[in-house]
Amino acid sequence: MSADPSVQVALVSAGGAVTAALVGVLVELVRRQGRVMGEVRDHVANTHTTNLRDDLDRVVEGMSRVLEGQAHHTEELAHLRREVAHERVERLAVAERLDEHLTRSAPLN
Structure with missing residues (x-):
């Protein structure tokens, strides 16, 4: 059973939007983790x-x-x-x- 083409377009669009949102969240999480790791490194790394x-x-x-x-x-x-x-x-x-x-x-x- 095949869905109406407008429904298919809506599903693909919604899927793309959800994927873009998830990628955006993951990118932000990786950025935050990088900042935190940098702070940790600053606290334990020797500067001498x-x-x-x-x-x-x-x-x-x-x-x-x-x-x-x-x-x-x-x-x-x-x-x-x-x-x-x-x-x-x-x-x-x-x-x-x-x-x-x-x-x-x-x-x-």
Whole structure:
């Protein structure tokens, strides 16, 4: 069964219009994607002579050294705290002995 020629022309015209619209949408999507990719490239591309991966590796290595140093300082602080606590105990013991000696030597009347 064959359609009327005017219907055929209308269908071909409508199909062409839909195809043109789809191509236009696809072209715009590709343009937008190109702009976005350019922005992404601008954010991650190096503008200097060193490689970004090498730069990151140096940063990670530096952070490792900082953390090692922090652990060492934490140990030193713990040691100092123990020493201060020991000195405090000894000072209180001497003060107690001095009080006892003074009490025995000069009793209060």
